Amino acid sequence: xxxxxxxxxxxxxxxxxxxxxxxxxxxxxxxxxxxxxxxxxxxxxxxxxxxxxxxxxxxxxxxxxxxxxxxxxxxxxxxxxxxxxxxxxxxxxxxxxxxxxxxxxxxxxxxxxxxxxxxxxxxxxxxxxxxxxxxxxxxxxxxxxxxxxxxxxxxxxxxxxxxxxxxxxxxxxxxxxxxxxxxxxxxxxxxxxxxxxxxxxxxxxxxxxxxxxxxxxxxxxxxxxxxxxxxxxxxxxxxxxxxxxxxxxxxxxxxxxxxxxxxxxxxxxxxxxxxxxxxxxxxxxxxxxxxxxxxxxxxxxxxxxxxxxxxxxxxxxxxxxxxxxxxxxxxxxxxxxxxxxxxxxxxxxxxxxxxxxxxxxxxxxxxxxxxxxxxxxxxxxxxxxxxxxxxxxxxxxxxxxxxxxxxxxxxx
Numbered sequence: 001x002x003x004x005x006x007x008x009x010x011x012x013x014x015x016x017x018x019x020x021x022x023x024x025x026x027x028x029x030x031x032x033x034x035x036x037x038x039x040x041x042x043x044x045x046x047x048x049x050x051x052x053x054x055x056x057x058x059x060x061x062x063x064x065x066x067x068x069x070x071x072x073x074x075x076x077x078x079x080x081x082x083x084x085x086x087x088x089x090x091x092x093x094x095x096x097x098x099x100x101x102x103x104x105x106x107x108x109x110x111x112x113x114x115x116x117x118x119x120x121x122x123x124x125x126x127x128x129x130x131x132x133x134x135x136x137x138x139x140x141x142x143x144x145x146x147x148x149x150x151x152x153x154x155x156x157x158x159x160x161x162x163x164x165x166x167x168x169x170x171x172x173x174x175x176x177x178x179x180x181x182x183x184x185x186x187x188x189x190x191x192x193x194x195x196x197x198x199x200x201x202x203x204x205x206x207x208x209x210x211x212x213x214x215x216x217x218x219x220x221x222x223x224x225x226x227x228x229x230x231x232x233x234x235x236x237x238x239x240x241x242x243x244x245x246x247x248x249x250x251x252x253x254x255x256x257x258x259x260x261x262x263x264x265x266x267x268x269x270x271x272x273x274x275x276x277x278x279x280x281x282x283x284x285x286x287x288x289x290x291x292x293x294x295x296x297x298x299x300x301x302x303x304x305x306x307x308x309x310x311x312x313x314x315x316x317x318x319x320x321x322x323x324x325x326x327x328x329x330x331x332x333x334x335x336x337x338x339x340x341x342x343x344x345x346x347x348x349x350x351x352x353x354x355x356x357x358x359x360x361x362x363x364x365x366x367x368x369x370x371x372x373x374x375x376x377x378x379x380x381x382x383x384x385x386x387x388x389x390x391x392x393x394x395x396x397x398x399x400x401x402x403x404x405x406x407x408x409x410x411x412x
Contacts, residue, residue, distance in 0.1 A: 031356045037362070041216055074387045100126060104134060130152060132230060139168070153180065156252040161231075315347045328348060
């Protein structure tokens with residue numbers, strides 16, 4: 001009995017909890033429902049890419065564990081009749097303090113996956129950050145009505161490549177540029193290596209598994225494998241296949257990326273500039289003088305350095321360092337509305353959500369991403385009511401207590 005895992009609502013495995021995996025998107029009640037349907041529909045190699053982390057996946061686990069280490073002390077007898085979870089993002093109102101994180105290779109989840117994510121972002125009133133490794137052209141994404149379009153930049157190859165991408169992003173009307181700083185050396189993703197041949201193609205068992213997923217084939221590969229439309233022209237003609245392009249770009253990542261490169265990019269880009277992937281407090285402090293307008297704490301979804309702290313772990317101290325001088329965002333592990341409230345309370349102006357949005361994309365396309373945003377917004381509003389917090393500005397640090405400090409005792 002002492003070693004039995006405690007289950008708050010179950011006794012000897014009952015009542016067994018089930019997630020909704022059917023076709024009606026409105027019946028999805030949580031991000032976990034969307035995730036369950038994604039697992040039902042996606043082939044094994046796609047799920048590995050969607051869910052996997054690096055090394056022992058300790059960083060990946062930490063991203064969720066960190067949220068569980070904070071408890072809430074709700075207020076009562078507070079007027080909660082007009083709750084509001086909207087936030088200011090770069091001087092404009094957003095429905096939530098959230099942006100859809102940049103994610104690459106979205107075309108393997110659903111054909112024109114980047115378009116689907118962007119449409120849902122526009123409908124949901126939040127920014128969409130498009131990845132350099134996206135599959136739909138940035139100019140096509142930019143034409144989506146009402147979209148707040150940001151561009152994520154990977155630096156690879158000669159300077160002329162990033163210079164052209166930055167110029168295109170500016171011309172396309174992108175609102176902000178997000179420079180990823182933590183991906184110059186590819187993370188140790190053993191699951192990826194096991195599932196591929198030496199030349200990068202999926203192994204035969206993975207191909208057979210993919211062939212058995214008829215709905216995925218119809219919604220994703222009906223027009224063939226996706227292309228990396230935004231970088232294809234930079235790639236040698238003999239390496240422009242889907243898998244070979246990804247491998248080639250990894251090979252071209254400069255190991256020498258430095259603060260000097262940030263300065264050069266700052267000189268070229270006159271709109272808001274964010275540095276993404278900072279997870280060391282010394283780097284946060286140095287970023288204050290880099291010319292960047294904002295910092296995005298994160299671990300690349302647990303896919304780069306293993307055994308790293310999570311963004312939430314360093315968020316309170318990072319807020320102290322940054323003060324009110326710069327925007328401070330964080331990414332990693334957002335699955336519930338309560339996660340957004342905790343991150344905001346601990347110092348994040350905005351959170352980035354990646355996998356939660358991709359679960360929706362895999363499950364129902366654009367409608368699934370919209371549903372993911374609706375779920376998170378509804379959960380934030382509900383928890384604000386439960387916590388006695390009428391709006392985000394009312395959040396205060398005394399709302400949260402770390403579990404290590406429980407039980408609380410009276411002050412002497």
